[in-house]
Amino acid sequence: MTYCHTNHKKTRKVKVGRYAIGGSNPISVQSMCNTDTRDLKATIDQIRRLEDAGCEIIRVAVPDMEAALNLGRIKSAIGIPLVADIHFDHRLALEAVRQGVDKIRINPGNIGDREKVKEVVRACKPAGVPIRIGVNAGSLKALQTEPNPKWKPYDWAKMMVKEALDQARVLENMNFSDIVVSLKADDLERTVMANLLFSEKSDIPLHLGVTEAGSFLSGTVKSSLGIGLLLSQGVGDTVRVSLTEDPVMQVRAAYEILKALGLRVYGPDLISCPTCGRCQVGVGKVIHELEDRIYSDKTLLKRSQGRKIAVMGCVVNGPGEARSADFGIAGGKGKGVWIEKGKQIKVVNESEWVNEIIRKIRSVK
Template sequence: MFKRENTRQFNIGNVKIGGSAPVSVQSMTNTKTADINATVNQIERLTEAGCEIVRVTVPDMQSAEALKEIKRRIKIPLVADIHFDYRLALESIKNGVDKIRLNPGNIGDAERVKAVVKAAKERNIPIRIGVNSGSVERELLEKYDGPTPGAVVESAERHIKILQDNGFENIVVSLKMSDVVNTIEAYRLFSEKWDIPLHVGVTESGTVKTGSIKSAVGIGSVLSQGIGNTIRVSLTGDPVEEVIVARQILKSLKLMPVGVNIVSCPTCGRTNVDLPSLAEKIEKALSTCEKNITVAVMGCAVNGPGEAREADYGVACGKGDGLLFKKGKTVKKVKENEIVRELLLMIDND
């Protein structure tokens, strides 16, 4: 079976991608890139949530010019998303981006491709070829009878060949489809043939709720086969949600070296506190905690203590109160409205 470690490795800014590097989390801003303050603010929020690489759209020269200042003000690698206009790619590279996303088959004649490749080589930055079901060339749609996984893979291969013919190998590929099953198949097909690092995602996956589920199934299935080096969850909503979901996918598969695992019960007739709100508050407060811990948030004094004792930290709630646990031992009983604060304090001080 394909193993992600078998891919080539290179840097996107200070983040390693491919080979034995951890799977990294990406997101994309939804501000107007030319609005530097709004874009930097959003990138700061994304960074705080755990985003490791950020992509911004570059639809015009004003946006490409804004990249210089954006790059100066942010801490994580910056990727410029370019469609069609090679001049935007050149300006973005000049302004210090760490990677560009561009399909070389879409930017026109060979001289333009050469110019972009030359600039990317000089700065030693990778190019991501981003193919999706909507970008497949007409001949391939006819050959495969639609945007099938095979069509998407062959489309990516066309773009790869253009870069390789220009002596460029610093390539990342994504093969995003809105259909989850096809997405999984496309990544599998591609990884059987290539050692190119893969950026994994399900495109246009939907609103926060639906999209998170589709992404968890799609990205999770691909990653669990040993495929994929960096991921982006696409959601219609605040991109910070994308990062939270992406990190959760990685944690679930034990692909994230640090993090908090929250265990909470589904609640039942025995629950006498507002457990969903407690669990959510605790999860949110610990979303950027870098300790490797399991925290149990349990709804009753019958089955709760067992799980809370098993975890590193836990609470088993009673009637309007909760019993706190640390490393298997009872610590103290606190009122319902003190549970979150006391549990967090206990974790912080440990």
């Protein structure tokens, strides 16, 4: 089942290092480091882990000049485009451009007057560095003049879109069109409305996310709904799932959303049963171990790409439910039946399930 291959709204193409956002490019997956950017080793280590997990564009916070001065060294140690996240002080954006970053993210609500934004544009243009205008509901400029707004969600959405378009116009009036916009709120209604509204008014590519989404469970649910609703309407060009979690899990969640919508193929389709009173094996342990091993190993990821692999708890329903899988196991007591394309091939001890599946993936040509 696919959703928006045919109805995906065509946006302008914006190059970000070796990737491009918008146009007819695949929806890219982004994340943001939660390390202190002043800590070079921790930040580079985390980005490398994220690269292995499939992160395509990485953003780091630039809270001060010490962090800004580290950006060049971070960039030279990683293989994916680096985005500098700037709030309040436009001089940090100017330094980030000097350091060779691939994109700047600024928040018009707190960067100060337009002259400062223009200075950033004048630095980005000759360097070929695009700018993301990141509008957050919580820091709308309009809130400064209307201290106690009684806006309804649609009013919020309109204000968010207006702020993004006003800001984009400042850049476009300077003949700068390498712009990406994000419109985020901490609830779905405003986020979805704002993005839908913006997409009707502009061809600027949209970076999707629900800000402050929450813990792994609530954040994944919120993000899946928000991002999924928009993508299913053909809106959105790059995604970042915000979770209070290891950023690797943000990347994994983002791919699961894209895979579920049929928009990207990434790694295997691992299916497992929820288990019930018939189950006498550790399905949960096996599936988690499999996920960890596959998603931290580029070769396994590549070889398992698009394969459906099943781990089922019993032979009552397991073989039937695993029939549609390329291969997998249906449990018994301490062992399981190995199934390939619906055919029962052999019996494997439970302690060997993960290794057997990994061996099978490695043997895939």
